[in-house]
Amino acid sequence: MLITVDPASTLPLFEQLVAGIRGQIISGSIAAGARLPAARELADTLDINIHTVLRAYQGLRDEGFIELRRGRGAVVTDRARDYEQLAQHISGLIAEAKRLDLTPGALGALIREAW
Amino acid sequence: MTDRIRKLLIGVIVPIVIALGGAALIAAALPDLPDPVAIHWGASGEADGFGPAATNLVILLVFICAYSLFTVLITRGEGFSASQKVMLTTAPFLAVLLTAILAGSLWMQRGLTDATLAPSVLPLLLVGTVVGLGVAIGSWFLLPSTSVRAAEQSAAPSMQLGATQRAVWMRRSAPTGTAQVFIIGTLALVTTVTIVALVLAAPPLLTAVYGGFMVLIALVVAASVYWRVQVTSQGFVARSALGIPRFAVPLADIDEATVITVNPVRDFGGWGLRWGGLGRFGIVTRAGEAIEIRRTNGKHLIVTVDDASQAAALLNALTTRATV
Numbered sequence: 001m002l003i004t005v006d007p008a009s010t011l012p013l014f015e016q017l018v019a020g021i022r023g024q025i026i027s028g029s030i031a032a033g034a035r036l037p038a039a040r041e042l043a044d045t046l047d048i049n050i051h052t053v054l055r056a057y058q059g060l061r062d063e064g065f066i067e068l069r070r071g072r073g074a075v076v077t078d079r080a081r082d083y084e085q086l087a088q089h090i091s092g093l094i095a096e097a098k099r100l101d102l103t104p105g106a107l108g109a110l111i112r113e114a115w
Numbered sequence: 116m117t118d119r120i121r122k123l124l125i126g127v128i129v130p131i132v133i134a135l136g137g138a139a140l141i142a143a144a145l146p147d148l149p150d151p152v153a154i155h156w157g158a159s160g161e162a163d164g165f166g167p168a169a170t171n172l173v174i175l176l177v178f179i180c181a182y183s184l185f186t187v188l189i190t191r192g193e194g195f196s197a198s199q200k201v202m203l204t205t206a207p208f209l210a211v212l213l214t215a216i217l218a219g220s221l222w223m224q225r226g227l228t229d230a231t232l233a234p235s236v237l238p239l240l241l242v243g244t245v246v247g248l249g250v251a252i253g254s255w256f257l258l259p260s261t262s263v264r265a266a267e268q269s270a271a272p273s274m275q276l277g278a279t280q281r282a283v284w285m286r287r288s289a290p291t292g293t294a295q296v297f298i299i300g301t302l303a304l305v306t307t308v309t310i311v312a313l314v315l316a317a318p319p320l321l322t323a324v325y326g327g328f329m330v331l332i333a334l335v336v337a338a339s340v341y342w343r344v345q346v347t348s349q350g351f352v353a354r355s356a357l358g359i360p361r362f363a364v365p366l367a368d369i370d371e372a373t374v375i376t377v378n379p380v381r382d383f384g385g386w387g388l389r390w391g392g393l394g395r396f397g398i399v400t401r402a403g404e405a406i407e408i409r410r411t412n413g414k415h416l417i418v419t420v421d422d423a424s425q426a427a428a429l430l431n432a433l434t435t436r437a438t439v
Contacts, residue, residue: 001284001285001286001422002282002283002284002425002429003282003283003285004276004282005280005281005282006277006279006280007279007281008277008278008279008280037283037285042283045283045345045348046281046282046283047348
């Protein structure tokens with residue numbers, strides 16, 4: 001799994017982590033049952049605070065994407081959700097937004113307003 | 116002769132013809148043999164094991180046929196590596212050696228009334244080894260020359276990486292499900308058989324030593340086929356499940372990373388930690404997708420891992436960013 005953060009971004013680091021991991025779970029590149037890196041290891045390699053990683057993992061747990069188990073670490077849940085259609089809709093949305101010269105931020109704002 | 120026919124000739128036809136010759140020899144000797152015959156010799160050259168003569172016939176034919184089949188299986192597909200060539204030339208070597216021992220030892224026992232008088236098998240062992248090596252060397256020159264298949268020249272993948280962006284890629288590398296079942300099953304079977312045999316027959320100390328030995332083997336297997344692979348801002352690192360051994364390539368030592376498809380037997384002569392020749396070292400847990408890291412010193416590190424294109428892309432992007 002590829003995890004990136006950008007300290008120069010306006011988004012908080014834990015949100016960047018959540019977005020990156022969530023995106024890969026939805027796209028299927030992180031499979032159900034896969035174990036996320038240990039928080040300490042991820043914090044060390046990305047040179048960020050371990051509490052940032054833990055906060056991101058807790059966020060993913062609250063959204064139901066992972067389970068946090070003592071001794072087993074963070075495991076991607078196998079709840080029977082099919083993200084395939086959502087992934088298709090998203091690529092459709094992006095294509096349409098690009099055709100209309102909308103920025104990712106603008107598309108995101110439209111989605112938030114309509115929620 | 117086409118290459119395919121040469122491989123079949125050395126791997127299958129020659130060994131089976133030799134084995135059949137040995138079988139004919141055994142069949143011809145059968146009426147004149149003592150019963151039982153000597154089938155095992157001690158280090159001093161005196162016969163110390165006895166059994167029916169047909170055993171030798173069965174062992175010879177079954178073993179050579181099985182090895183011939185093995186050579187067919189490992190030479191399927193494109194390319195022909197040095198390790199495949201060695202395994203092919205081993206077929207006539209084994210056929211000569213086994214025929215010398217299994218058929219020769221019976222031939223020498225013709226006319227004996229008591230198998231304990233059987234002459235030593237050691238000269239046969241020596242002659243079989245020397246002749247076998249000669250045949251194997253001849254076979255080597257008859258086989259087609261090795262062709263390491265050109266690495267797939269797909270462009271090195273890369274990705275966008277901002278100046279302030281931090282990225283890490285992590286993945287586990289392990290054998291496929293079937294192979295894991297096979298590995299664990301084999302270990303369990305060998306361990307069980309060993310323990311049962313020891314508990315029944317051996318003193319406790321020996322049982323403990325053997326038990327420790329089996330645990331050691333299990334650890335070595337675990338260390339060579341289960342890996343954790345990482346790409347970080349430091350570079351590339353692959354660590355075994357035990358933590359050691361560990362192979363790290365600092366970013367500064369990396370020329371370029373690409374994705375290749377590995378055929379374990381053809382490219383590395385098997386699984387585990389392997390030298391593949393021409394400065395190529397491999398961590399091979401399964402067939403298929405692998406990351407190939409070309410170091411600035413010209414050496415290559417190859418690690419079979421899923422999602423290798425993402426790893427290679429990140430590694431290339433990090434390398435490019437570090438040099439700009």
